[in-house]
Amino acid sequence: MLRISRADWQSIIDHSLVEAEKPAEACGLLAGELGDMDVRAVYPCANTAPPERQDMIYELDSLDYLKADRDARQKGWEIIGVYHSHTHTQAYPSPTDVAQAPDPSWHYIVASVQHPAPVVRSFTIVDGEVAEEPLVLERPATQ
């Protein structure tokens, strides 16, 4: 299970919709306490894939990652996952997402904006195995 505040959930959708206009995939990082199930912060990042391919793939800007990592560490958090959007397909990790998943401990949120109503789902990817986890909308009790 992964809990996320309504504001962070909405920010993922808004970022995905803005990028879909290009059209491009949006991407960003999720921060929280290690082993915890709460997303404490969402960091939108730039997609540095070649522009002509950004509607099909994303490459998360490593300098944006560095800044997000630095900010999260200062707040006692860690980068615990990544979100990205699919402009033309469903909210499910693609074979490329599975093959390139960087960390088995991470949460992988996929937002599909292929239809007027966006769909946001969360997954774990361990040894090439995709498992959906419930994405629960709420504000962490400590905030």
Next chain:
Amino acid sequence: MPVEVRLPTVLRQHAAGQSSVKANGSTIGEVFEDLVRQFPLLANQVITEDGALHKFVNVYRNDDDVRFLDKLATPVADDDVITILPAVAGG
């Protein structure tokens, strides 16, 4: 003087669970050699057997990607912070 090396969650299992460690060296390459001396399980996680940076990691010296500096020969000074980040990409 040792420098701070910040590790992403995926590498911490190879470094006794630590999120940042201290390592000695006057270049990025030397720092990584010292890192592997301390934590042998980190061997081949950042540097390939051919002695180059793995393409699926990014290494920063403070705010600079060392690929755009001198790669492993990039000099390191006291108080520098080295950050290792996994490349994050998908489709």
